[in-house]
Amino acid sequence: MAYFCHKLCASDSDEPLIDWGCNPIATLTMKKVRDETCCLAPWVSLRIGLSGEVFACNHNSSFLLGKYPDQSLKEIWSGKRIHKLRKHLRKNDFSLGCDICAEDWHHHRNNAASFTLFRKYQPGSWPSMLDFRLSNRCNLQCIMCSGLSSSQFGNESAQEDELFGEDFMRQLDAFIPHLQTARFIGGEPFLIPEYYRIWERIIDLNPQCEIVVQTNATILNERIKELMEKGRFQISVSIDSFEPQTYESIRRNASLTKVMENLDYFSDYAQARQADMVICFCPMRMNHHEIPDLMRYAEKRDAYICLNRFYYPAHLAIWSLPAEKIVHLRSDLANYKGSGASEKSRINAGFLCDYIKLLAQWEDDARERVSIPFIPEKLTKLLARFNNSLSDDPVVAEKMAGIAAQVKPEQLYHYLNPIAAYYGINLFQEFLKQTNSEIVVDDIRSIKMQAD
Numbered sequence: 001m002a003y004f005c006h007k008l009c010a011s012d013s014d015e016p017l018i019d020w021g022c023n024p025i026a027t028l029t030m031k032k033v034r035d036e037t038c039c040l041a042p043w044v045s046l047r048i049g050l051s052g053e054v055f056a057c058n059h060n061s062s063f064l065l066g067k068y069p070d071q072s073l074k075e076i077w078s079g080k081r082i083h084k085l086r087k088h089l090r091k092n093d094f095s096l097g098c099d100i101c102a103e104d105w106h107h108h109r110n111n112a113a114s115f116t117l118f119r120k121y122q123p124g125s126w127p128s129m130l131d132f133r134l135s136n137r138c139n140l141q142c143i144m145c146s147g148l149s150s151s152q153f154g155n156e157s158a159q160e161d162e163l164f165g166e167d168f169m170r171q172l173d174a175f176i177p178h179l180q181t182a183r184f185i186g187g188e189p190f191l192i193p194e195y196y197r198i199w200e201r202i203i204d205l206n207p208q209c210e211i212v213v214q215t216n217a218t219i220l221n222e223r224i225k226e227l228m229e230k231g232r233f234q235i236s237v238s239i240d241s242f243e244p245q246t247y248e249s250i251r252r253n254a255s256l257t258k259v260m261e262n263l264d265y266f267s268d269y270a271q272a273r274q275a276d277m278v279i280c281f282c283p284m285r286m287n288h289h290e291i292p293d294l295m296r297y298a299e300k301r302d303a304y305i306c307l308n309r310f311y312y313p314a315h316l317a318i319w320s321l322p323a324e325k326i327v328h329l330r331s332d333l334a335n336y337k338g339s340g341a342s343e344k345s346r347i348n349a350g351f352l353c354d355y356i357k358l359l360a361q362w363e364d365d366a367r368e369r370v371s372i373p374f375i376p377e378k379l380t381k382l383l384a385r386f387n388n389s390l391s392d393d394p395v396v397a398e399k400m401a402g403i404a405a406q407v408k409p410e411q412l413y414h415y416l417n418p419i420a421a422y423y424g425i426n427l428f429q430e431f432l433k434q435t436n437s438e439i440v441v442d443d444i445r446s447i448k449m450q451a452d
């Protein structure tokens with residue numbers, strides 16, 4: 001399905017959008033691109049994943065641009081696939097794996113939308129931003145996580161020290177001097193040795209580059225503090241509750257007391273250097289009531305908030321609640337009035353506003369789930385999409401078939417539909433490989449339907 005924006009005019013030009021030399025025509029083309037497209041990601045950024053797969057950003061995990069080491073990073077940056085994505089996005093056509101952004105665009109949620117983040121960069125011959133997700137090494141086992149993002153589920157990702165060794169570091173050396181931002185997620189970034197090597201190189205080759213680290217804030221030692229003194233770090237802390245019991249039931253193996261201590265250090269660092277700090281929060285059923293606390297805390301700390309979209313497991317998520325409950329949660333949040341005293345608090349209010357719009361959309365979906373009779377053909381079509389992507393992996397295909405046989409078709413449809421729309425079928429495939437089918441079956445059964 002193709003998504004088109006009618007607001008901006010399209011161009012059918014086939015001209016190369018990145019010119020590896022520097023010429024005035026390329027500069028004009030870039031200006032035109034900036035004016036025409038809502039998303040600059042494939043002109044300014046690359047995202048490198050666990051097995052060397054490269055995408056344009058962290059929200060498009062379907063449209064592969066290339067794979068390191070089969071191709072060099074430079075080849076990927078100037079390859080046919082990235083040109084294809086640029087060509088589509090230049091027309092604001094989101095059909096190449098940009099489903100999450102398509103949803104945001106069509107529902108006018110532009111404050112927190114992924115594509116908005118890239119507008120601060122200027123398209124050029126090299127990416128301004130590299131986003132690294134090279135390992136799942138982690139010390140926590142959060143309830144909303146899986147083996148995809150944490151090694152604590154018994155499956156450490158491929159030997160990143162072999163995959164991301166000397167050759168990878170040499171290739172990065174060419175990119176680093178051009179970067180404005182390098183972003184690191186895990187696993188837990190402070191546990192990943194390759195990241196330390198990259199941070200050292202950034203500090204040597206481009207000390208002005210902003211180093212964004214998405215951490216669970218459980219680890220802070222002298223080595224980290226020394227590095228932070230040398231580089232321009234921006235810390236983004238994942239904290240899903242301010243209540244010890246709730247926090248520790250979500251972020252298993254972590255202690256809220258310790259995390260708050262480390263958060264104080266990161267906050268002081270940010271204030272001393274006028275750097276940004278971000279507090280990330282996954283709204284779920286057990287912590288949703290704490291969103292106003294999060295807003296107040298962020299205001300006190302002069303931090304940005306990030307409200308992650310939480311879809312799985314469904315039994316912990318908001319989208320799978322009945323519509324009446326979602327209405328209730330939405331009106332609670334609509335009553336929150338921030339001070340609006342600083343620019344950050346106004347920006348955070350915009351993020352909250354987008355989240356409230358998302359709740360309204362989930363409310364409509366929940367109503368539809370129980371009021372519109374289920375049409376079996378919709379599931380057949382959806383399963384065909386999954387089967388097309390999963391067919392090359394017999395284990396996953398077999399698991400899928402086993403799961404489908406154990407649940408009601410309407411529940412299966414309402415479970416898989418958001419995966420296809422927001423999460424990505426190929427990410428789900430990875431998730432399924434590492435997850436016990438029974439867990440998925442129970443989760444699907446938790447979705448309330450008309451007849452329940």
Ligand code: SF4
Binds near residue numbers: 042058097098102
């Ligand atoms: S998913 Fe969003 S941010 Fe990423 S390339 Fe597509 S439109 Fe841009």
